Amino acid sequence: MIAARSTYTAQDLQVVEQACIAHAHRLGLDPPEILYHLVPAETVYSVACRQVPGRYSHSDFGVQYERMKAAYDRGEGRIYEVIFNADPAHAYLLEGNSFVAQVLVIAHCLGHGDMFRHNPYFGPTDKDFPARVRSAAARIDRYYARHGRRVVEDFITACQAFAPHAPLDRLGRRYRAPEPVFEPQPYDELFPRETEQRRIDVDRARDEHRRGFPVEPERDILAFVAEHGHRLEDWQRDVISIVRAEQEYFAPQARTKVLNEALAVWAHQHILQALDLDSDAFVEAQALNAQVVCPRASDLNPYNLGIELLREIEMIARGDLDGLDDEERARFVGWAGAVDPGAKVIEVAHSHNDVSFIREYLTPRVCERSRLRAQAEPDTERVAREEFEQVRDTLVRHHTTLGVPVVEVVDGDGRGRGELWLEHRDEGGPGLDDEYARGTLRLLAGLWGKPAVVRTTGRLNGVARPIWYVAASADAEVEKLVDAPPR
């Protein structure tokens, strides 16, 4: 029997943890070993603000720390847990939380752990990651000492602006765009003139490649800068590689945030149901759970969306299709009412990312439960087909780009003067934000060492027109040109 109480020892938690693990296995979860650290607020917030234990120091993390600490001191927005995907995983529990809160967090972490281990977007857990984080932190400390903290911090900040542009499949490898090579084809000798032309084209492409002109538009801006940037010093290239390596750790988490939290909430809900709680403990656990999953008026609560999607999957698995129209029924016909709900949840968690998770399982019923509406003050309780599709498309679009517009390097030798030219692929959507485009472009000109240009689309009186922003250097005023590119 677990009772609500405020004092407990690490041993007490240990006993509960064993029980939680047993229940997790019964649910079909298979988490890795997790080390739980019972630590004071200072430590939890230190780890949370740097996001990874042992990461390098940066004053931006200090800003996060001030924010979190101020909220904690005011008694708002407590962090209950921070979990770190490593082998073994590390979870940090806040000392002074009640016993029931700790039990809930331990059960919650088992869901995260299962995701780390089995969701394909996480890939195999990198055993060396903690060591590489520490080594990077030590190197950056040296750069602080040698080149001045301010200079190095600003450089890191600039790199972080472009880190989210790296496509997932490119991360983790040292970037080297393949050099075009002439590849003989069958019967070349029959067409000497054509073959010769192909050879000339390839030679030209290779020359351009060597000058820094990407053969294909390049989305990995940071990698391109590291490879071809002018006047980059060794430490700067090292910082770029450090920032890219971190992105490798953060990107899968960003792509699976909703699903990851969904499975963690699902795990703690089911495990707490199964544990033998006395009535006070049960009420406390329910209250804590409600705090985590309640829909918010101001913005989307990923915990809420996630658990409602999993609930939907469980309902459909049990054959509950009330209120779903033919289109949904057709989509779920293969398994509706025919599979074990828990097994289906775990199958989903082990195969999806947020985009596919939402696209596949969002239904009007979920929108109604989670109060996801297209209008701020809807007339009806029901979410009609049209509104549902609008909501779903917005969510899918957001989780596809995560707010990162597609911006590609199209020329590394712009105007023959080594300028870096980018293009924003807006696909009919909005263009880049004016103020942020200017600020970002100045950062890029600083990294590149020569002027940087980005082309986007602006709407002037409702008419779409091409716009070019030109940053001559990191400190120069950014120029804006409409309709005609800079000459």
Place this chain on the structure above:
Amino acid sequence: MAVAQGTGLPEDSGRRDAQHNRARVRRQLQEALRDRIGEEDIIAAGPEKRIRVPVKSDRRYRFILDRGAQKGGGAAGPAAGTDPGEETYEVWLDMEEVEEALFQSLDLPRLKPKREIAADSSEIVFDDIERKGPLLDKKATLRENLLRAARLGEDDADWDRDDLRYLTWDEEPRPTTQAVVLLMMDVSASMSAGHKRIARLFFYWTVRFLRRRYTHVEVRFIAHTTQARETTEQEFFNRVESGGTLVSSAYELAQRLQREHYPATDWNVYVLHASDGENFLPDNDRVLDAVVGLMDVCALIGYLQIGARPGGMFMTGPQGKLAAHLRRRPVDGLVIAEVSDDRGIWPALKQFFARDDVEEAVVS
């Protein structure tokens, strides 16, 4: 063991990062604090108190979509999450940090070394270079090595044990910069509650500054109505009095204290006087004599005119006899500041404790 108490090491990286950030935003913090120096709640709760300073964070630039075109997405709005907006956060400072930030740009002006040598003011100075010692001096060692190479007629020479030079210390008697600051506050009836408040705040920060920055500064407190008397610090800040005004009483008491305890040969003497400038008219001649007399022995006389009074005794106008005198014979070292509300306290402090550039502020 899967649940462990603690991580082994105390983890304070967050606080250290926050410290680095505070250094980055120091200017913003200083400005915010200067604006708030007149808020009594800062000082009311004493040294335990921490105060909250809002700081505007730098924009974190990155490519985002046009924020203008994103609006109207509706309640489904995760799009709203892409608007980074202007963000502020709060920094909590304890009084130590507050004073550190405020007082950085203040100094006692014209502080001169004086003759008397106090017993505790000898200083350990690493200034001697020897062949043996506790601390290797790399620069001196390199110099020896280069010299030896030059003597050998070579461009460079290998390191030799003979090159090594060490720093050793000397105990050096340091001429102390002894200073005394005489704080004089007008507590007469003409000073309104608001005026007294400003005077008290001004002196509060003055004392905090002096105590924090200088170990050798003595502070003495004088309150005056028609009579001046020396008070304790406690009384100075808390007693409420009333009555007429004879400003000369304060300056004469200051003169007497100086003569008896603080000879100019041994002491830097500072006099700071805060008043609404309303004086019993015939008394002004005596004030003038006392001020002129003090001028010879003081490093600085600061007069804080509280509330704009064109007739104030150091100001122009019918009572401005002193001002008239000063126009004829400018006195180096008399600084006059005017303050009419809380926001003027910082500029006044800045005027009195300027970093040795008092000339600009001196009445001429």
